[in-house]
Amino acid sequence: MRAVLRRLVPRSLLLRNLLGVVAGLVVVVLVLETTSPFRNSQFATMSYYAIAAAGLTVLTGLNGQISLGHGALMAVGAYTTALLLQGGSVPFPLAMLAAAVVTALVGVVVGAAAARLHGPYLAGATLALAVGVPGLAIYFDGLLGGEQGLSVRSPRPPGWFADAHYFLTAGELGGAKYLAYIGWITLLVVVLLLANLMAGRYGRVWRAVRDDEVAAELAGMRLGGLRILAFVVSAACAGLAGAVLAMVVRLAAPSGFTIVLSLSLLTAVVVGGLGSIPGALLGSALLVFLPPAVTNLGTGAGLTGVQAAQLAPFVYGVVLVVVMLLAPGGVMGLLRRLWRRGINQGGST
Amino acid sequence: MTLPEASETRFPSARSDPAPLFAADGVTVRFGGLTALDDVSLAARPHEVHGVIGPNGAGKTTFFNVCCGFVRPDTGTLWWRGEPLPGLRPAQLAGMGIARTLQGLGLFAGLTVAENVMVGADRFRRTGFASALFALPRAGADERRLRERADAAMREVGVEDVAARHPGSLPYPVRKRVALARALAADPELLLLDEPASGLGAGEMAELGELVRGLTARMTVILVDHHMDLVMSVCDRITVLDFGRVVAEGAPAQVRDDPAVIDAYLGEEARHG
Numbered sequence: 001m002r003a004v005l006r007r008l009v010p011r012s013l014l015l016r017n018l019l020g021v022v023a024g025l026v027v028v029v030l031v032l033e034t035t036s037p038f039r040n041s042q043f044a045t046m047s048y049y050a051i052a053a054a055g056l057t058v059l060t061g062l063n064g065q066i067s068l069g070h071g072a073l074m075a076v077g078a079y080t081t082a083l084l085l086q087g088g089s090v091p092f093p094l095a096m097l098a099a100a101v102v103t104a105l106v107g108v109v110v111g112a113a114a115a116r117l118h119g120p121y122l123a124g125a126t127l128a129l130a131v132g133v134p135g136l137a138i139y140f141d142g143l144l145g146g147e148q149g150l151s152v153r154s155p156r157p158p159g160w161f162a163d164a165h166y167f168l169t170a171g172e173l174g175g176a177k178y179l180a181y182i183g184w185i186t187l188l189v190v191v192l193l194l195a196n197l198m199a200g201r202y203g204r205v206w207r208a209v210r211d212d213e214v215a216a217e218l219a220g221m222r223l224g225g226l227r228i229l230a231f232v233v234s235a236a237c238a239g240l241a242g243a244v245l246a247m248v249v250r251l252a253a254p255s256g257f258t259i260v261l262s263l264s265l266l267t268a269v270v271v272g273g274l275g276s277i278p279g280a281l282l283g284s285a286l287l288v289f290l291p292p293a294v295t296n297l298g299t300g301a302g303l304t305g306v307q308a309a310q311l312a313p314f315v316y317g318v319v320l321v322v323v324m325l326l327a328p329g330g331v332m333g334l335l336r337r338l339w340r341r342g343i344n345q346g347g348s349t
Numbered sequence: 350m351t352l353p354e355a356s357e358t359r360f361p362s363a364r365s366d367p368a369p370l371f372a373a374d375g376v377t378v379r380f381g382g383l384t385a386l387d388d389v390s391l392a393a394r395p396h397e398v399h400g401v402i403g404p405n406g407a408g409k410t411t412f413f414n415v416c417c418g419f420v421r422p423d424t425g426t427l428w429w430r431g432e433p434l435p436g437l438r439p440a441q442l443a444g445m446g447i448a449r450t451l452q453g454l455g456l457f458a459g460l461t462v463a464e465n466v467m468v469g470a471d472r473f474r475r476t477g478f479a480s481a482l483f484a485l486p487r488a489g490a491d492e493r494r495l496r497e498r499a500d501a502a503m504r505e506v507g508v509e510d511v512a513a514r515h516p517g518s519l520p521y522p523v524r525k526r527v528a529l530a531r532a533l534a535a536d537p538e539l540l541l542l543d544e545p546a547s548g549l550g551a552g553e554m555a556e557l558g559e560l561v562r563g564l565t566a567r568m569t570v571i572l573v574d575h576h577m578d579l580v581m582s583v584c585d586r587i588t589v590l591d592f593g594r595v596v597a598e599g600a601p602a603q604v605r606d607d608p609a610v611i612d613a614y615l616g617e618e619a620r621h622g
Binding site: 013193196197199201204207208214217221223229 | 438483488495
C-alpha cells in the first residue's frame with residue numbers, strides 16, 4: 001500500500017508541490033461555493049492573514065528572526081495597491097505585483113538593519129517600524145489620505161471569469177466571493193513558492209544560520225545576505241497580503257495597521273507551529289474564525305451581546321496560554337509528536 | 350632570499366619553506382593588553398598533517414581563529430598557495446577550500462545529519478534563488494549533487510546509517526563524526542581540526558588517527574589537540590606554542606626531545622600527571 005502511494009507521488013519537487021496546490025484549489029472552490037457570502041468574506045480575510053503569516057513563519061521559524069513590524073509591511077503593500085488602483089487604469093494583478101516589489105524593497109532596507117540585530121534589539125527595531133509607518137500616512141495626508149486613509153476600488157470580476165465560474169458552478173459570483181478567490185489563489189501561489197524554497201537549499205541554509213551562526217559561517221554561509229534574503233521574501237509576502245487586504249476591506253487606513261495586527265500575525269504563527277506553513281494557515285484560521293464562533297456560543301448560552309463579545313478575546317488568550325503550556329511547538333508540533341508516537345507504538349505492537 | 354638549511358634554524362619561517370599550501374608569517378594578535386599570539390609563523394606543506402600543541406592558554410584556538418578568518422591579526426600575513434591572503438571573512442575562506450571543525454561541534458540541531466553535511470557541501474551548488482523559488486529541474490539536480498557529496502562524506506566517516514536522524518539524538522562520538530563529515534563534504538584543500546580527539550575512547554582515537562592519515566591523500570590537515578599519543582603518531586610536523594609564541598617546531602621525535610617543549614608543555618603535563 002505504501003509503495004503504491006509512494007509511486008503515485010512524483011519525484012520532482014515542483015510537481016509534488018503543484019499537486020498539493022491543485023488539491024488545495026479544489027478544496028477552495030468547494031468551500032467557497034458551498035458557503036454563504038458572509039463566510040466568503042471571512043475566508044477572504046483569512047487569506048490575507050495567512051499570506052502574511054506564511055511569510056512570517058519563514059522569517060521567524062526558519063531563519064530565527066523575529067519581526068513585530070509585519071503589519072507595517074502590510075501597510076506598504078496596501079497603500080501601494082490603493083494608489084495604483086486609484087486611476088482605474090492599472091489592472092489589479094499588476095498592482096499586487098507592484099505591492100510585492102515595493103514591499104520587498106522596503107524589506108531590503110529593514111532586513112539590512114535587522115541582519116545586524118539579535119533578540120530584543122531586533123524586536124525593538126521592528127516594533128518601531130510597526131509604530132512608525134502608520135504615522136507616515138498621517139504625515140503625508142495629501143498623498144495618503146491621513147487618518148481617513150485611501151479608499152480602494154475593489155476589482156470587479158471580468159466577463160471571462162464570471163462566465164467560467166457560471167459554467168463550473170451554475171451559481172452567482174458575488175463581489176465577496178470574487179475577492180475570496182483572489183485572496184486564496186494568491187495564497188496558494190505564495191504557499192507553492194514558499195514550499196519550494198523551504199524544501200530546497202534555502203530552507204536548509206536558513207535553518208543552519210538560525211541554529212549556529214559560527215558553524216554556518218565556517219561552512220561558507222554569508223550570514224548577512226541570507227538573513228536579508230529571508231527578510232525580503234517575508235516582506236514580499238506581507239506586501240501581497242496588504243494588497244489583498246486593501247481590496248477586501250476597500251480601504252487602506254492607518255487604523256488597519258496597528259501594532260495589534262503585527263502581534264496577531266506573530267501569535268498565529270506561534271500557535272500554529274513556528275516554521276510550518278500549514279501551521280501558519282491554521283493560526284490564521286483561528287484568528288479569523290475563533291472570535292465570532294465564541295461570540296455565537298456566548299449568545300447561544302444566554303449571554304448579552306456585550307458579554308459574548310468580551311468572551312472572544314478571553315478565549316483567544318486562553319487558547320494561547322494553553323498552547324504555550326501544553327504544546328510549545330504549536331499545533332503542528334503537537335500533531336507531529338502524536339504522529340511519531342503513533343508510529344512508534346504501531347512498530348512495537 | 351636564500352633558504353637556510355633546516356638544521357641551521359629551529360624555527361624555519363614561513364617564507365623559507367619550499368612550497369607550503371598555507372602559511373602564517375609573523376602573526377601577532379592582541380586582545381587589549383593581552384598578547385594572545387606573538388610573531389607566530391607556521392607553514393603547512395601539502396598532504397601533511399601539521400600539529401599545533403601547547404598548554405592551555407598558549408594561543409592554539411586564537412591561531413585557528415586567525416586561520417579561518419574570525420580574528421584579524423594585528424600584524425603578520427597569511428599565505429595561501431604562495432599568495433598573500435587579504436583579510437577575508439570566514440565564508441570567503443570556506444569558499445576557497447579551507448574548512449574547520451569546531452571544538453563545540455556546532456552542529457545544526459534543527460537539521461538532520463544528512464542536511465548538516467549538505468550545508469558543508471554548499472559551495473558546490475550551481476543554481477541560485479530563482480531556480481529554488483520555482484523548483485526548476487536544475488535546482489533538483491543541484492540538490493541531488495549535494496546529497497551525493499554528503500553521502501560520500503558520511504560514508505567516509507561511517508555515519509551514513511544515521512543520515513535521517515537529528516544530531517541531538519546521537520551519542521557524542523557519533524556527533525563528532527558528523528561534524529567531521531560536514532567539513533569533509535566541502536572537499537577542502539586545508540582542513541583545520543580543533544580538538545578532534547576530545548571525548549573519544551582509545552579505540553575511537555586510533556580510528557580517528559587512521560582516518561586523518563588517510564585524508565592526506567586529498568588534503569592538508571592542521572590539527573590542534575591535547576592527546577599527545579594522537580598528535581605524535583599522526584602529525585608529520587608539529588609547532589609548539591607557549592604563551593602565544595612558537596617555542597619549537599619540527600618532526601614529532603624532534604619536538605618530543607626538545608628541552609623547551611618538555612619545559613613548556615610536557616613538563617606541565619608531567620607535573621599534573
